[in-house]
Amino acid sequence: MIWASSPSWRTGSSSCAAARSSSMERQSACWRARRIRIRAICWLWRPYWASRCLSRCRPMNGASCRLRHIRRHKAGLAGGQRKRRLYMLVARHIQKQYIQRRWLGQPLITRAVNGVTLGLRPGETVGLVGESGSGKSTLARCMALLEPVSGGSLHWNGNDITRASFQEARELRRSIQLIFQDPVDALNPRLTVERILTEPLYHFGIGSAQERRDRARLAIERVGLTGGLLSRYPGELSRGQCQRVNIARALMAEPQILICDEIISALDVSTGAQIIRLLLDLQQKYGYGYLFISHDLARVMQVSRRIAVMCEGEVVEMRESAGFHLKAEHPYTRSLLAAVPKLPVPAANRLN
Numbered sequence: 481m482i483w484a485s486s487p488s489w490r491t492g493s494s495s496c497a498a499a500r501s502s503s504m505e506r507q508s509a510c511w512r513a514r515r516i517r518i519r520a521i522c523w524l525w526r527p528y529w530a531s532r533c534l535s536r537c538r539p540m541n542g543a544s545c546r547l548r549h550i551r552r553h554k555a556g557l558a559g560g561q562r563k564r565r566l567y568m569l570v571a572r573h574i575q576k577q578y579i580q581r582r583w584l585g586q587p588l589i590t591r592a593v594n595g596v597t598l599g600l601r602p603g604e605t606v607g608l609v610g611e612s613g614s615g616k617s618t619l620a621r622c623m624a625l626l627e628p629v630s631g632g633s634l635h636w637n638g639n640d641i642t643r644a645s646f647q648e649a650r651e652l653r654r655s656i657q658l659i660f661q662d663p664v665d666a667l668n669p670r671l672t673v674e675r676i677l678t679e680p681l682y683h684f685g686i687g688s689a690q691e692r693r694d695r696a697r698l699a700i701e702r703v704g705l706t707g708g709l710l711s712r713y714p715g716e717l718s719r720g721q722c723q724r725v726n727i728a729r730a731l732m733a734e735p736q737i738l739i740c741d742e743i744i745s746a747l748d749v750s751t752g753a754q755i756i757r758l759l760l761d762l763q764q765k766y767g768y769g770y771l772f773i774s775h776d777l778a779r780v781m782q783v784s785r786r787i788a789v790m791c792e793g794e795v796v797e798m799r800e801s802a803g804f805h806l807k808a809e810h811p812y813t814r815s816l817l818a819a820v821p822k823l824p825v826p827a828a829n830r831l832n
């Protein structure tokens with residue numbers, strides 16, 4: 481029988497009862513000590529657990545991320561001082577190759593971007609400068625998720641978006657808008673300005689038809705044009721006005737990062753200066769982060785806080801724009817600096 485060999489406390493004798501109570505006391509003392517130890521450990525590790533819980537509780541959906549960044553940005557701007565801001569869009573070791581297959585012989589491989597690392601923060605302008613064919617536009621298209629990358633990774637608010645699904649990429653493109661070089665080519669000549677501006681909202685399914693029209697009017701006024709232009713076609717606008725419409729279209733989706741790919745190179749100097757002033761005003765009001773791409777180093781030094789120099793698909797130098805002309809080391813950057821025109825023009829450089 482199992483009960484025959486059962487322990488003495490089951491038999492109910494008085495000596496066994498005493499033994500039982502002493503063993504229970506020992507057990508409860510042991511448990512008390514253990515509880516005290518656990519409490520002490522919890523108390524010591526309090527900051528660690530608190531930070532873990534907070535980081536887990538933080539919702540990572542788009543709306544709250546956006547709110548947090550807007551709040552952070554406002555704090556940074558209102559204070560009028562430079563605060564530490566987190567990178568919003570980061571490209572890490574981005575590579576992009578174009579492979580042209582041919583019937584005969586080896587496929588032709590063009591390495592347009594070769595291991596570029598670049599981070600963009602809200603409210604900050606990063607300048608990207610380089611000669612024609614150095615891969616600036618390709619990098620811009622990759623960062624705007626318009627083209628898949630061949631290597632490296634892209635991160636948005638710390639989340640890897642390199643292999644974002646079609647739907648995720650579509651949603652992200654609202655926050656990262658690209659403005660193209662040629663203002664006229666970038667607009668559909670068959671659509672009125674109003675249709676051009678309301679199209680992104682229609683595409684993303686935002687608002688009713690009347691709301692979209694109201695927002696188009698607001699956007700066109702934000703970029704310094706009048707509502708009367710809404711009924712016009714791109715062919716009836718000047719180049720400068722077309723570029724303002726392009727900027728307004730990019731703003732319609734309420735972006736956080738604007739990638740400006742040589743947006744003033746097709747404009748005359750004064751119109752280009754007006755567009756730059758507009759971009760800076762918009763940045764101060766709404767806190768957009770810019771990637772300002774140009775082959776004009778003087779212009780880039782004027783508008784950017786940090787400057788990346790690109791040559792043959794690689795970023796060869798990355799510096800703060802303050803004192804850039806003194807600190808630049810790479811021979812290619814030095815040659816770009818030497819090519820910046822100075823006033824008055826030395827007689828030796830004048831064309832007769």
Ligand SMILES: Nc1ncnc2c1ncn2[C@@H]1O[C@H](COP(=O)(O)OP(=O)(O)O)[C@@H](O)[C@H]1O
Pocket residue numbers: 578590591592610611612613614615616617618619
């Ligand atoms: N779709 C494409 N197919 C093949 N090669 C391309 C394509 N787009 C760009 N390239 C090549 O990539 C290189 C970089 O081009 P691009 O990014 O337009 O330079 P940038 O904007 O600096 O002038 C160039 O050599 C160009 O010929």
Ligand SMILES: [Mg+2]
Pocket residue numbers: 616617618741742
């Ligand atoms: Mg280009």
